[in-house]
Amino acid sequence: MAIDRAQVRHVARLARLALSEEEEERFAAQLGHVLEYVERLQAVDVAGVEPLSFAGDAAAGLSLREDEPLPCLPRDKVLAQAPEHNGEAFLVPRILE
Amino acid sequence: MKPELLPLSQAADAIASGAVSPEALLEASLARIRALDGRLHAFLRLTENEARTAAKAATQRRASGKSLGPLDGVPVALKDIFCMEGVETTCGSKILRGYAPPYDATVVRRLKQAGAVIVGKLNMDEFAMGSSTENSAYGPTRNPWDLTRTPGGSSGGSATAVAARLVPGALGTDTGGSIRQPAALVGCAGLKPTYGRVSRFGVIAFASSLDQVGPFAQDVRGVAHLLAAIAGHDPNDQTSSSRPVPDYAAGLDQGVRGLRIGVPREYFGEGLAPEVEKAVRAGIERLRAAGGEVREISLPNSPHAIATYYIVATAEASSNLARYDGVRYGHRAKASQLLEMYEKTRAEGFGAEVKRRIMLGTYVLSAGYYDAYYLRAQKVRALIRRDFDQAFASVDAIVSPTSPTTAFKLGEKMDDPLAMYLSDVYTVPANLAGLPGISVPCGFDSKGLPVGLQLIGKPFDEETLLRIAHAAEPSEHRLPPLAEGR
Numbered sequence: 001m002a003i004d005r006a007q008v009r010h011v012a013r014l015a016r017l018a019l020s021e022e023e024e025e026r027f028a029a030q031l032g033h034v035l036e037y038v039e040r041l042q043a044v045d046v047a048g049v050e051p052l053s054f055a056g057d058a059a060a061g062l063s064l065r066e067d068e069p070l071p072c073l074p075r076d077k078v079l080a081q082a083p084e085h086n087g088e089a090f091l092v093p094r095i096l097e
Numbered sequence: 098m099k100p101e102l103l104p105l106s107q108a109a110d111a112i113a114s115g116a117v118s119p120e121a122l123l124e125a126s127l128a129r130i131r132a133l134d135g136r137l138h139a140f141l142r143l144t145e146n147e148a149r150t151a152a153k154a155a156t157q158r159r160a161s162g163k164s165l166g167p168l169d170g171v172p173v174a175l176k177d178i179f180c181m182e183g184v185e186t187t188c189g190s191k192i193l194r195g196y197a198p199p200y201d202a203t204v205v206r207r208l209k210q211a212g213a214v215i216v217g218k219l220n221m222d223e224f225a226m227g228s229s230t231e232n233s234a235y236g237p238t239r240n241p242w243d244l245t246r247t248p249g250g251s252s253g254g255s256a257t258a259v260a261a262r263l264v265p266g267a268l269g270t271d272t273g274g275s276i277r278q279p280a281a282l283v284g285c286a287g288l289k290p291t292y293g294r295v296s297r298f299g300v301i302a303f304a305s306s307l308d309q310v311g312p313f314a315q316d317v318r319g320v321a322h323l324l325a326a327i328a329g330h331d332p333n334d335q336t337s338s339s340r341p342v343p344d345y346a347a348g349l350d351q352g353v354r355g356l357r358i359g360v361p362r363e364y365f366g367e368g369l370a371p372e373v374e375k376a377v378r379a380g381i382e383r384l385r386a387a388g389g390e391v392r393e394i395s396l397p398n399s400p401h402a403i404a405t406y407y408i409v410a411t412a413e414a415s416s417n418l419a420r421y422d423g424v425r426y427g428h429r430a431k432a433s434q435l436l437e438m439y440e441k442t443r444a445e446g447f448g449a450e451v452k453r454r455i456m457l458g459t460y461v462l463s464a465g466y467y468d469a470y471y472l473r474a475q476k477v478r479a480l481i482r483r484d485f486d487q488a489f490a491s492v493d494a495i496v497s498p499t500s501p502t503t504a505f506k507l508g509e510k511m512d513d514p515l516a517m518y519l520s521d522v523y524t525v526p527a528n529l530a531g532l533p534g535i536s537v538p539c540g541f542d543s544k545g546l547p548v549g550l551q552l553i554g555k556p557f558d559e560e561t562l563l564r565i566a567h568a569a570e571p572s573e574h575r576l577p578p579l580a581e582g583r
Binding site: 017027033038046050057059060083084090094095 | 196197198199200291292293306330332335336337338339340398400401403404405407408415419422423424425426427428429432433434435436437438439440441443444447449452453455456457459460463469470472473474475476477478479480482514515518529530531532556557
């Protein structure tokens with residue numbers, strides 16, 4: 001299945017990825033190649049099959065616990081990993097013009 | 098006796114008997130890393146100070162007769178996907194360069210509580226995406242059997258560190274084969290436990306419905322000891338199971354007499370290298386000779402596994418990796434506006450394979466394509482699981498090759514993503530079905546490269562799986578020439 005540069009740009013925007021022209025071209029070809037490979041799934045008879053999204057211990061997914069407040073990470077330790085902060089919050093560039 | 102060459106279980110015995118101290122064991126490991134890792138590049142960084150403190154404490158516990166068990170004082174190393182408090186954790190990516198997590202992953206905490214001495218963080222494909230460790234932003238790891246070849250991936254650093262005897266044990270993660278395939282390509286044992294057997298809290302997420310943590314060691318006994326230390330319920334991972342954790346090492350010597358072992362015909366078809374097939378068939382014959390009842394089975398939906406995997410895994414990855422936005426941790430690009438900051442941060446921080454998978458995952462989840470790709474893949478996934486359920490009605494475990502080839506050359510598959518993906522053709526189905534799988538060495542090809550034999554077990558039946566794996570593994574583990582100083 002072919003995928004063109006415009007589709008690549010659209011998907012890149014959804015994924016918040018700035019791509020160079022060279023990357024757009026390369027990804028268009030490579031994604032097309034992979035999509036062509038996965039096309040084979042269209043031929044599988046899945047009529048009446050329930051999708052499987054969790055292949056673990058069914059009891060684990062269902063267990064509930066009391067909603068108790070527990071200590072969380074100290075704010076200064078968390079903020080210390082941020083590219084920019086003011087000691088209370090994460091700082092980001094301007095959102096509105 | 099060279100303490101650094103001891104397998105994990107014997108290192109534990111040597112500590113317990115007083116033949117070697119944890120401090121001496123650590124220094125031997127560090128000396129080997131200094132001597133060999135310049136050529137291998139298994140380690141991204143060492144945690145020497147923390148390790149020396151831990152080894153000293155273990156030595157004191159041993160002196161006062163208060164040993165914490167089989168891992169007390171044993172050096173281990175961690176794939177750089179595990180958060181360790183205060184220690185840089187990059188996941189092989191530039192986007193996390195300098196990130197020092199404020200907490201330990203549950204498995205790291207459990208290893209520390211068991212007395213293990215953590216010596217450092219190991220190389221990996223960026224965000225565990227790859228099958229050769231060449232996608233690391235910090236350069237590839239090399240195979241100890243042939244430095245011009247890859248050790249496989251994504252846990253290539255973990256596999257190499259164990260195979261070259263830099264450490265007796267290591268942890269990795271396996272989303273589509275990332276423990277088993279490198280274990281096969283370097284000739285050590287590597288286990289992917291059942292989905293839910295080991296907590297993923299503090300493990301950097303790739304594809305959350307597939308990711309599982311597991312151990313590497315020279316032999317199955319070492320793997321059993323590490324699994325016992327890390328397995329078990331964790332309230333911080335909702336998917337972790339509260340089933341009891343057995344003593345995995347206890348039953349290893351029971352043998353395979355009377356156990357039914359299935360050989361899936363779909364795993365021995367086109368694409369399997371003849372020399373790999375020969376070594377694996379010889380391994381199967383050893384299981385038969387030991388009393389295993391070997392029978393042919395069919396897993397008819399296996400040919401769909403790679404396509405299913407690359408839809409499910411990339412879709413989940415595109416969602417998980419949305420968190421790398423330059424706001425809370427890691428790299429941030431210079432930009433005057435928020436959207437531009439996101440796009441440039443991610444463009445600068447992610448490597449080519451990660452971008453490719455984010456793009457594919459975003460595409461298959463995007464409006465108009467969800468049903469055709471993601472939903473359909475989840476249904477095929479159900480069929481793959483059903484194949485295994487049906488097979489396990491008549492067998493106790495399944496045996497196959499781990500990887501279709503032995504170690505390939507560095508660079509060989511870097512320009513052809515699909516060829517790289519197909520290197521996981523035999524390992525991916527166990528992840529899709531949530532089953533435990535292990536790779537153990539079963540021979541060598543004519544180039545002297547190791548061949549791995551894979552065993553897949555029933556959910557939460559790691560005991561039987563390890564028991565069969567122990568019967569299948571060689572009694573003598575050959576050392577790579579480089580690890581013998583040649």
